[in-house]
Amino acid sequence: MLAFIIQRLLQCALVMIAVGFIAFSLFNFVGDPVSLMLPPEATTADRDEVRKSLGLDQPFYVQFVKFAGNALQGNFGISLRLGRPVSQLLIERLPATLELSMTAALLALLVGIPMGVYTALKRDSWLSRFILTISLIGVSLPSFLIGIFLILIFAVWLGWLPSFGRGDTIKLGLWSTGFLTLSGLKALILPAITLGLFQMTLILRLVRSEMLEVLRTDYIKFARARGLTNNAVHFGHALKNTLVPVITIAGLQLGQIIAFAIITETVFQWPGMGLLFIQAVQFADIPVMAAYLCLVGFIFVFLNLIVDMLYYVVDPRLRAERSGGGH
Amino acid sequence: MKYFQQLKLNPRALTIASIVGAALFAATADAKTFRWASAGDILTMDPHSQNEGLNNPMNGHVYEPLVTRDEKMALEACLAVSWAQLDPATMRFKLRDKVTFQDGSPFTADDVVFSIMRAMDKTSDYKAYTQGIKEVRKVDNLTVDIVSTGPNPTLLDQLTQLRVMNKAWAVKFNVLHPTDFKNKEESWAVRNANGTGAYIMKTREPDVKTVFVANSNWWGKRGNVDEIIYTPIKSDATRVAALISGEVDLILDPPVQDIAKLGQNKDLKIVEGNENRTIFVNFDQSRDELLYGSKGKNPFKDLRVRQAMLLTIDVPAIHKTVMRGLSLPTMSMIAPQVRGYSKDLEKRPAVDIEKAKKLMAEAGLAQGFDVTFDCPNDRYKNDEKICTAIAGMLSKIGIRIKLNAMPKAAYFPKIQKSDTSMFLYGWGVPTFDSLYTLQEIIRTKGSGADGANNYSGYSNPKGDAVIDKLKTEIDFAKRTELTKEALLIDQADVGHIPLHHQMIPWAMKKNVSVAHRADNGLYAMSVMIK
Numbered sequence: 001m002l003a004f005i006i007q008r009l010l011q012c013a014l015v016m017i018a019v020g021f022i023a024f025s026l027f028n029f030v031g032d033p034v035s036l037m038l039p040p041e042a043t044t045a046d047r048d049e050v051r052k053s054l055g056l057d058q059p060f061y062v063q064f065v066k067f068a069g070n071a072l073q074g075n076f077g078i079s080l081r082l083g084r085p086v087s088q089l090l091i092e093r094l095p096a097t098l099e100l101s102m103t104a105a106l107l108a109l110l111v112g113i114p115m116g117v118y119t120a121l122k123r124d125s126w127l128s129r130f131i132l133t134i135s136l137i138g139v140s141l142p143s144f145l146i147g148i149f150l151i152l153i154f155a156v157w158l159g160w161l162p163s164f165g166r167g168d169t170i171k172l173g174l175w176s177t178g179f180l181t182l183s184g185l186k187a188l189i190l191p192a193i194t195l196g197l198f199q200m201t202l203i204l205r206l207v208r209s210e211m212l213e214v215l216r217t218d219y220i221k222f223a224r225a226r227g228l229t230n231n232a233v234h235f236g237h238a239l240k241n242t243l244v245p246v247i248t249i250a251g252l253q254l255g256q257i258i259a260f261a262i263i264t265e266t267v268f269q270w271p272g273m274g275l276l277f278i279q280a281v282q283f284a285d286i287p288v289m290a291a292y293l294c295l296v297g298f299i300f301v302f303l304n305l306i307v308d309m310l311y312y313v314v315d316p317r318l319r320a321e322r323s324g325g326g327h
Numbered sequence: 328m329k330y331f332q333q334l335k336l337n338p339r340a341l342t343i344a345s346i347v348g349a350a351l352f353a354a355t356a357d358a359k360t361f362r363w364a365s366a367g368d369i370l371t372m373d374p375h376s377q378n379e380g381l382n383n384p385m386n387g388h389v390y391e392p393l394v395t396r397d398e399k400m401a402l403e404a405c406l407a408v409s410w411a412q413l414d415p416a417t418m419r420f421k422l423r424d425k426v427t428f429q430d431g432s433p434f435t436a437d438d439v440v441f442s443i444m445r446a447m448d449k450t451s452d453y454k455a456y457t458q459g460i461k462e463v464r465k466v467d468n469l470t471v472d473i474v475s476t477g478p479n480p481t482l483l484d485q486l487t488q489l490r491v492m493n494k495a496w497a498v499k500f501n502v503l504h505p506t507d508f509k510n511k512e513e514s515w516a517v518r519n520a521n522g523t524g525a526y527i528m529k530t531r532e533p534d535v536k537t538v539f540v541a542n543s544n545w546w547g548k549r550g551n552v553d554e555i556i557y558t559p560i561k562s563d564a565t566r567v568a569a570l571i572s573g574e575v576d577l578i579l580d581p582p583v584q585d586i587a588k589l590g591q592n593k594d595l596k597i598v599e600g601n602e603n604r605t606i607f608v609n610f611d612q613s614r615d616e617l618l619y620g621s622k623g624k625n626p627f628k629d630l631r632v633r634q635a636m637l638l639t640i641d642v643p644a645i646h647k648t649v650m651r652g653l654s655l656p657t658m659s660m661i662a663p664q665v666r667g668y669s670k671d672l673e674k675r676p677a678v679d680i681e682k683a684k685k686l687m688a689e690a691g692l693a694q695g696f697d698v699t700f701d702c703p704n705d706r707y708k709n710d711e712k713i714c715t716a717i718a719g720m721l722s723k724i725g726i727r728i729k730l731n732a733m734p735k736a737a738y739f740p741k742i743q744k745s746d747t748s749m750f751l752y753g754w755g756v757p758t759f760d761s762l763y764t765l766q767e768i769i770r771t772k773g774s775g776a777d778g779a780n781n782y783s784g785y786s787n788p789k790g791d792a793v794i795d796k797l798k799t800e801i802d803f804a805k806r807t808e809l810t811k812e813a814l815l816i817d818q819a820d821v822g823h824i825p826l827h828h829q830m831i832p833w834a835m836k837k838n839v840s841v842a843h844r845a846d847n848g849l850y851a852m853s854v855m856i857k
Contacts, residue, residue: 083371083376083506083513084518148564148568151565155574164574166535271532276534278561279368
C-alpha cells in the first residue's frame with residue numbers, strides 16, 4: 001500500500017510539473033500585459049523598463065524556474081490587474097467556488113441517485129420516460145444557456161431570486177460563507193442548479209444503466225430465489241454494487257465542477273476563482289492565470305489520487321495482484 | 328490671453344447654476360441608495376496608478392483635482408478657486424479654503440505639491456497628464472505656482488486628471504509612490520482612500536462590490552444619493568437582467584443589441600450622447616512593401632488608392648446596420664466636444680464605386696490587391712463587425728481583405744510595434760483639446776508624444792509644421808484655425824479614414840436622472856432619484 005502511494009505521489013509531482021510548464025508556456029500567446037498596464041502614450045523605453053522590472057525580458061526557462069521556485073513557497077507574485085498578492089486573492093475566492101461546487105455536487109448526488117434508481121426499477125412508467133427526456137436537456141444544453149434561462153424565469157419574470165452575486169456573506173476566520181444568510185442562500189440556488197444540472201443528469205443515467213445491469217446478474221436472481229423482499233434486493237444488494245463506479249465518476253466529476261465553474265461564475269457574477277481567472281485572461285494577468293491553472297491542476301491530481309486509493313480499498317483484486325508479487 | 332479669460336468666467340456662472348440647482352435639490356432631498364453596474368471593476372483606488380476609463384471617475388468620487396469638468400465638459404473650479412497666468416510658463420492657483428480630507432486633516436498647498444509630484448513619479452500611470460510640468464511650488468498655504476517648460480495651452484486640461492492626496496496620510500501609510508508592480512506587497516492605497524471628495528469609500532471587495540457613502544463635510548453640492556453601491560457584472564445578459572429585475576438602478580454599458588428593447592420597457596429609459604472617441608481606419612503608408620499583403624509596391628502609398636477606399640467605405644451603411652444608429656458618422660478625426668472642432672471638417676464625398684474603380688485602374692491596380700486587416704474584437708463597440716463590413720465593401724473594388732480579429736491584449740502589442748498593414752483604431756481625447764489627436768496620431772513620429780500613436784507611418788511635413796505651431800499657441804481662435812488647417816491636410820492626403828464617433832448609451836430606471844458625460848464618466852453627485 002505504501003509503495004503504491006509513493007509511486008502515485010511521484011507521478012502526481014510529474015503531472016504538476018507538466019501542468020505548470022504547459023500553463024506557463026501558454027502565456028506567450030495571451031498577449032503582452034505591459035501594453036495594458038501602461039497608457040498608450042508610453043514610450044518604448046518606458047515599456048522596456050516595466051518589462052524588465054517584471055522579469056518578462058528574460059528567457060522563457062529562467063522565468064519558468066523562478067516561477068516554479070516561488071510557487072513552491074506559495075508565492076505567485078502580485079496580480080497585474082488588481083495590484084494585490086495572487087495567493088491572497090485565491091484564498092479570498094476559494095470559499096465562494098467551493099461552496100458553489102459542493103452544493104452543486106450534493107444536488108447532483110441527492111437528486112441524481114434516487115432518480116436513477118427510480119427510472120431503473122420502474123423502467124416503463126410514464127414518470128421514468130419523462131425524467132429521461134428531461135435529462136437529455138441537461139446533458140445537451142450548455143450551462144451558460146441554462147443559467148440565462150433560469151435568470152430570465154426566476155429573476156426577471158418572477159423576481160424571486162437575485163440574478164447575480166453571492167448575497168451577504170459572513171466571515172468565519174479566513175472563510176467567507178454565504179450559507180448563514182438568507183440572501184446568501186437565495187443567491188446560491190440558481191448558480192448551483194446551473195452548475196449541477198449536467199452532473200445530475202450524468203449520474204442519473206449512470207446509476208440507471210448500472211442498476212439495470214446489476215439487476216440482470218445471477219446473484220440478484222439468486223437473492224430473489226431466496227425470497228428476499230424487493231427492498232432488500234434493490235437497496236441492500238443491487239444499489240450497493242451500483243455505487244462503486246458511481247463514486248469513482250462522482251469523485252472525478254467534482255474536479256470538473258470546480259474547474260468548470262468558470263462559465264457559471266461568469267454568468268452569475270459569482271465571485272469565485274473562475275471569474276477571477278476569466279478576468280485575468282482578458283487583462284493578460286499572467287500571475288493569476290498561472291496560479292489558477294496550477295491550483296486546478298492540483299485539485300485534479302489530488303482527486304485522482306484519492307480515487308485511486310479508494311479503488312485500492314474497494315476492489316480486492318487490486319490488492320491480490322500486488323501481494324502476489326511475493327512481498 | 329483671451330483663452331484664459333474665457334475660462335475664468337466659467338466657474339462663476341457655474342456656481343450660480345449650482346446654487347439654483349441646490350435649491351431645487353433641497354426641496355426633494357431625502358437620502359437614497361444608488362446601485363449601478365458595468366462590465367469591469369475598479370482596478371485600484373490609488374489615484375495615480377491606473378489611468379483607465381472606469382477608474383478615473385470612480386477615484387473622482389473620493390479624490391478631487393484642482394480643476395474639473397462640468398457636465399458639458401467645460402472647465403470648472405474644484406480644489407482651486409481661481410488661477411492666473413503670471414508669465415507664459417507659470418500659472419498661479421488660489422486653493423479652496425477650509426477644505427478637509429476625509430480623515431479630518433486640512434487641505435493645503437503641500438498636498439497639491441506632493442500629489443502632482445507623485446503623478447510625475449516613475450511608476451505613475453498619469454505621466455501623460457504631467458507633460459510639460461517642470462515644477463510645482465508652494466507660495467503660501469493656499470497658493471501654488473505650476474511652472475511649465477514653456478507655454479502650455481493644455482495645462483488646465485491636464486490638471487483635471489491629477490487628483491489630490493493627503494501628504495501626511497501618504498507618509499503614514501508609506502504610499503509615497505503609485506502602486507509599483509515590482510513590489511510583492513499590496514500598497515495601502517489600493518483598497519483604502521482618503522480624499523477631499525463628495526463620497527467616502529466604505530467597503531471595497533474587488534470584483535464583488537464597492538460601497539461609497541456621502542461625505543457630510545464636503546464643500547460642494549450634490550444630488551440626493553447618500554450611498555453608492557457599485558457592482559461589476561461581466562456577463563452582458565446578466566447585467567441587463569439585473570437592470571430589468573430592478574436589482575440595479577443603472578447600467579453604464581448596455582449591449583448595443585439590447586438598447587431598443589430596453590428603451591421600450593416602461594420602467595426604463597436610455598440616455599445617450601456621443602463619446603469623444605473617434606473610430607478610424609489606418610493603413611501602412613511608410614513601408615515600400617506591405618508586411619501582410621500582395622508583394623510588390625505598397626498600394627497604400629498611392630493617393631488614388633486611398634481616395635478609392637474613402638469613396639468605397641459606406642459609413643452611413645455602417646451607422647445604420649452595424650451600429651444600429653448608435654454612432655455619429657463623421658469625416659473629422661476629432662469629436663464635436665473637442666476644442667478646435669469645426670463643422671467644415673465634416674465634408675465626406677458620397678459613396679461612388681464607379682469612380683473608385685477608375686481611380687484603382689489609374690493606379691494600375693485594376694486587378695486589386697490582398698491585405699490583412701487587423702482588428703480588435705473586445706475594445707470598441709462592435710469593432711469586429713465594423714471590420715467585417717469594411718472588408719465586404721472594399722472587395723467591390725478588388726481589395727481582398729483577410730480579416731485578423733483578436734482580443735485587445737494581443738492586438739495592442741502588435742499594433743504598437745507597427746507590425747501591421749491595415750488596422751482599425753479608436754482614439755479618445757481626455758484633454759478635450761485637438762492637440763492630443765494631432766500630435767499623437769497625425770504628426771510624424773518624433774520624440775516624446777510626437778507621433779507616439781502614429782502606427783501607420785503617415786507623414787506630411789506641411790501638417791507637422793502646423794501641429795508644431797499649435798503646441799505653443801495659446802489663443803483659442805487661432806488654435807481652432809490651426810486645428811482645421813492640420814486636419815484638412817490630413818483629409819486631402821486621406822491619411823486616415825474616419826468612420827464615426829462612438830455613442831454611449833446608459834440604461835437606467837425611469838426615476839433616475841443623471842448627467843450624461845462625453846467622457847463616459849458617471850458621477851453620483853449629479854444623480855437624483857425620485
